[in-house]
Structure formats: C-alpha cells, structure tokens
Amino acid sequence: MTARERILEAAYSCFSRKGYFGTTTREISQAAGVSEVTLFRLFGSKKELFREVLINYSIIPDIRAISVPEGSGEEVLIDIGLKLFFSLREKKEFLKILLSEVTGLTEEVEEVYSRFVETLEELLGRVFSSALSLSEGESRTKVKVFRSALFGFFISEEVFQGRELPYEDVIRFVKSLSAAVSGGRG
Amino acid sequence: MTARERILEAAYSCFSRKGYFGTTTREISQAAGVSEVTLFRLFGSKKELFREVLINYSIIPDIRAISVPEGSGEEVLIDIGLKLFFSLREKKEFLKILLSEVTGLTEEVEEVYSRFVETLEELLGRVFSSALSLSEGESRTKVKVFRSALFGFFISEEVFQGRELPYEDVIRFVKSLSAAVSGGRG
DNA sequence: CTTTTATGTAAGTAACTGCTTACATAACCG
DNA sequence: CGGTTATGTAAGCAGTTACTTACATAAAAG
Numbered sequence: 491m492t493a494r495e496r497i498l499e500a501a502y503s504c505f506s507r508k509g510y511f512g513t514t515t516r517e518i519s520q521a522a523g524v525s526e527v528t529l530f531r532l533f534g535s536k537k538e539l540f541r542e543v544l545i546n547y548s549i550i551p552d553i554r555a556i557s558v559p560e561g562s563g564e565e566v567l568i569d570i571g572l573k574l575f576f577s578l579r580e581k582k583e584f585l586k587i588l589l590s591e592v593t594g595l596t597e598e599v600e601e602v603y604s605r606f607v608e609t610l611e612e613l614l615g616r617v618f619s620s621a622l623s624l625s626e627g628e629s630r631t632k633v634k635v636f637r638s639a640l641f642g643f644f645i646s647e648e649v650f651q652g653r654e655l656p657y658e659d660v661i662r663f664v665k666s667l668s669a670a671v672s673g674g675r676g
Numbered sequence: 677m678t679a680r681e682r683i684l685e686a687a688y689s690c691f692s693r694k695g696y697f698g699t700t701t702r703e704i705s706q707a708a709g710v711s712e713v714t715l716f717r718l719f720g721s722k723k724e725l726f727r728e729v730l731i732n733y734s735i736i737p738d739i740r741a742i743s744v745p746e747g748s749g750e751e752v753l754i755d756i757g758l759k760l761f762f763s764l765r766e767k768k769e770f771l772k773i774l775l776s777e778v779t780g781l782t783e784e785v786e787e788v789y790s791r792f793v794e795t796l797e798e799l800l801g802r803v804f805s806s807a808l809s810l811s812e813g814e815s816r817t818k819v820k821v822f823r824s825a826l827f828g829f830f831i832s833e834e835v836f837q838g839r840e841l842p843y844e845d846v847i848r849f850v851k852s853l854s855a856a857v858s859g860g861r862g
Numbered sequence: 863c864t865t866t867t868a869t870g871t872a873a874g875t876a877a878c879t880g881c882t883t884a885c886a887t888a889a890c891c892g
Numbered sequence: 893c894g895g896t897t898a899t900g901t902a903a904g905c906a907g908t909t910a911c912t913t914a915c916a917t918a919a920a921a922g
Contacts, residue, residue, distance in 0.1 A: 493899075509779040511697030515880060525900055530881060590779040592835055593695040593772055603836045631852045634829065638849075639821055642828025649778060650789045663824075666817045670856040679869075701910065711870055716911060866921070872914090879908075887900075892893100 494532050496522040501543050506583035509590040510540055544602055549581035553609045558617050566621035567668035570614070571640060575660055578644045586649060610637050622672055632671050639667050680718050682708040687729050692769035695776040696726055730788055735767035739795045744802050752807035753854035756800070757826060761846055764830045772835060796823050808858055818857050825853050 491499075500522035504513040515536050519526040533539040556577065559569045578585065588606075591599045614633040618624060624632065643663055647655050677685075686708035690699040701722050705712040719725040742763065745755045764771065774792075777785045800819040804810060810818065829849055833841050 505779070507779055509695065509697065509776070511695065512780055514878080516878090526880095527882085527901085528899060531899085536880065586779055589775050590695070590777070593691075593693055593776040594698055595836075595838060600836070600838065607832055607836075631848060632856070634849060635825055635853050635856060638828035638832060639825035640828070641832065642824035642826070643820065645831070646793055646824060646827065650781075650786070650793075652781060652786065662817060663820060667821050670818070670821060670859075673856075673859055700908080702908095712911085713871085714869060717869085722910065864922085866919105868917100868919085870915100870917075872916105873912100874914105875910105875912080877909085880906100882905080883903085885901085887898100889896105889898085891896075 493522070493524050493528055497524060497529055497532060497539070498543060498546050501539050502547050502583060502587075505540065505543060505590075506586045509587075515539075541598065544584075544587070544598070547581065547584045548602065549577065549584050550602075550605055550609050552577045552581060553606075553613060556613060558613070558620065562621045564668050564672045566617060567636070567672055568664055570617050571636070571664035571668055572660070574610070574613075574640055575644060575664060578641070579648060579654070582648065585645075589645070589649065607637070610641075636667065636671050640664075643667075679708070679710050679714055683710060683715055683718060683725070684729060684732050687725055688733050688769060688773075691726065691729060691776075692772045695773075701725075727784065730770075730773070730784070733767065733770045734788065735763065735770050736791055736795050738763045738767060739792075739799060742799060744799070744806065748807045750854050750858045752803060753822070753858055754850055756803050757822070757850035757854055758846070760796070760799075760826055761830060761850060764827070765834060765840070768834065771831075775831070775835065793823070796827075822853065822857050826850075829853075 497518065501513075501518045504518050504521060507513075515529055516526055518539070519529045522529070529539070533542065553574070556570070556573050559566050588599065588603060611633055614637055615629060618629045618633050618636075619626075622629075622632075647653070647659075683704065687699075687704045690704050690707060693699075701715055702712055704725070705715045708715070715725070719728065739760070742756070742759050745752050774785065774789060797819055800823055801815060804815045804819055804822075805812075808815075808818075833839070833845075
C-alpha cells in the first residue's frame with residue numbers, strides 16, 4: 491500500500507472514532523506509520539484530507555451498485571431492504587463521520603448527505619414502482635417511510651448502541667417493515 | 677437570569693452548532709455575557725459543563741410528558757406520531773449535540789441515547805398495545821418500525837437538510853406511516 | 863458597618879495543534 | 893553515474909486552548 495492509501499485509511503478510522511476536531515494530524519500520521527510531514531506533503535491540509543476521505547469512502551457507489559431485484563410484491567422489498575441495511579453496515583464508519591459533522595455543517599458535508607438521500611430514494615423509487623403497482627404520489631411517500639425506517643433503525647441500533655445486530659433481528663425488522671409498507675392503503 | 681443559566685443556554689447553543697470540540701469556553705462565556713473565569717468557577721471544567729447541558733436540555737422529560745391518547749386504531753397512531761415529531765423538533769438542538777457526539781461516544785452520551793430510545797419505546801408500547809390489539813411480539817416489532825421511521829425521517833429531513841418541513845409534509849408522512857403500521861399483518 | 867458572596871479584570875501557563883523549513887537518505891530512472 | 897522522486901528526521905513557530913492565580917469591586921447578608 492502506498493503512503494497515500496495508508497494515510498487515507500488511518501484518517502478514515504480516526505475521524506470515524508473521534509470526529510474531525512477530535513482527531514489530530516499527528517495521530518493520523520502515526521496510525522498510518524508515516525511522518526507528519528508526508529501527510530502534509532500529500533494532502534496539503536487537514537481539511538483537504540478530510541474531503542478526500544469523504545470521497546474515497548463514500549457509501550453512494552455502494553448504493554448505486556445495488557441491483558433492482560426481479561419479481562414483485564413484498565419479497566422484493568425484503569430483498570432490497572436487506573441489501574440496503576448491509577450496505578449501511580459496511581459503511582458504518584463513513585456514516586458515523588457524516589453524523590458527527592452534522593453540527594457546523596459545511597456545504598460539502600451537507601451536499602454529500604443530500605446526494606446520499608437522493609440516491610437512496612431513486613433506487614427505492616424504481617423498486618417501488620416496479621414491484622408494487624403504485625401511483626407516483628403513493629410511491630413517493632412509501633419510499634420515504636421505507637427509507638426513513640431503515641435509516642433510523644440502523645442509526646439507533648447499530649451506530650448509537652455501538653453493536654452489531656444478529657441477523658434474525660435485522661430480518662425480522664425488514665420483514666415487518668416490508669409487510670407494513672406493501673400492504674394497506676397508506 | 678442567573679449567570680449559571682445564561683452560561684448553560686449559551687453552551688447549549690454553541691455545542692449544538694459546532695459540537696463539543698468545535699466550541700471553546702471563551703466562545704461560550706462571551707455568548708453568555710460573562711467572564712471566562714465565572715464559567716470555570718461555576719462549572720469546574722468544560723466537560724462538566726457539557727454534562728450539565730445534556731441533563732438540562734434533555735428531550736426525555738418531554739417524551740415522558742406526552743399523554744397517551746384515548747381511542748383506538750390509526751387515529752391514535754397519527755396523534756402520537758405528530759406529538760412525537762414536534763417534540764423532536766422542539767429539542768432539535770439537543771439531538772444535534774447527541775448526533776455530533778456519536779464519534780468517540782462516551783459512556784454517558786451512550787447512556788443518554790439508550791434512555792431516549794427506551795423512553796420512546798415504552799410510550800409507543802403502551803399506545804400500540806392499547807390502541808391496536810396486538811400480541812406482545814407483534815407490538816414490539818411494530819413499535820420499532822414506527823419509532824425508527826419517525827426518528828429517521830426527522831433526522832434526514834430536519835437535522836441534516838437543516839430545514840423545517842411544512843406541516844402538510846409532516847402530516848402526510850405520519851399518516852402514511854400510521855396507516856402502514858396499523859394495517860396489514862406485518 | 864463588616865463580612866460574605868458573586869462577579870470582574872489582568873496576566874499567564876503549559877500543553878497542544880496545524881503547518882513549515884531545512885536537511886538527509888535511499889530507491890528508482892535515464 | 894547523475895538526477896529526480898519519495899520519504900524521513902529534527903526543530904520549531906505562531907496561534908489556540910483549557911484552566912489558574914492574584915487581586916479588585918460591588919452588592920447582599922448579618
């Protein structure tokens with residue numbers, strides 16, 4: 491691994507554990523096993539390094555890579571719900587960084603977050619209108635419910651409580667959510 | 677207002693806008709209109725002040741104060757959903773502080789968060805088992821869906837996007853969520 | 863009136879932080 | 893070989909930060 495990569499990785503880890511202001515450049519360089527001078531030579535400033543981390547570890551490509559499952563009805567929602575949940579889990583550190591920068595939101599962090607929600611809703615929008623047969627308006631609201639629930643669940647259970655839920659708990663939740671959203675008039 | 681109160685209020689505001697590490701004690705004391713020495717005399721340390729802010733502005737009493745509505749069915753869920761949403765909004769700053777401290781979670785912040793979720797689930801548990809007629813297990817999972825969706829929705833739309841949703845949007849969401857959760861087998 | 867209490871001003875300290883400069887070294891490239 | 897490139901060490905600087913000490917003052921309490 492190049493020095494650049496090692497620094498990026500170390501920065502990712504540090505920022506996600508202690509936030510932007512809680513992390514020092516000394517700390518990052520030590521964790522990366524390089525000198526602090528190298529860090530500044532390669533990235534110019536702490537802020538710039540932070541930006542690169544945000545780009546490098548973004549969850550957005552992961553979400554884009556999720557394929558819309560064939561078929562229809564509840565089963566499809568369960569499938570996509572699980573895929574999304576485990577994508578969130580895989581990028582937990584990235585999401586922690588995002589959350590911790592909610593205060594003093596710089597435009598760029600805000601933009602990253604907006605694109606994250608857009609990407610999610612776009613994917614779910616496609617799934618919902620193909621798998622369930624819903625009007626544009628119905629679909630949009632249900633997508634919001636589904637997306638919010640999944641995201642809220644992940645944040646509460648995994649990020650804040652700092653644990654990793656057993657598979658059955660995740661399944662139970664996603665099934666319940668999918669059933670709720672795919673049934674009824676809501 | 678006493679100096680103590682002014683400092684608490686200023687600290688609350690600063691921490692919610694810039695996080696713990698992003699805020700300096702100088703800043704707080706200036707915002708409070710007192711000298712920095714006074715801040716340290718009254719609170720001992722920055723950390724202690726932070727703790728007091730967390731206690732003083734906690735959302736938990738707000739949630740405890742919400743009365744379980746009479747009646748049954750979907751209407752009740754809508755009622756409680758709206759009450760909860762507007763409680764979250766009223767304590768947005770507190771929640772921002774909580775979110776921003778998700779990195780480097782101290783035990784105390786983690787505990788505050790746990791109690792927050794417990795309080796929420798307890799309230800919703802009572803509502804769900806009285807208003808809908810559900811078994812213990814069904815109720816518990818539906819409560820999780822309801823709670824996660826509401827919380828996730830609030831965080832995405834209001835905290836991260838930094839805006840205040842128009843009332844109709846909130847209503848539409850809560851109605852859709854309530855319908856989804858109260859109908860079906862989920 | 864005198865003491866206590868609450869607050870202020872001034873000054874400063876020790877540690878830390880982001881970042882820079884100067885110089886060495888070792889590997890790789892033509 | 894000679895030069896470029898990537899990295900390291902050492903030193904440090906200027907600014908900031910949490911927090912302290914010493915002393916003044918004015919109001920409140922007894």
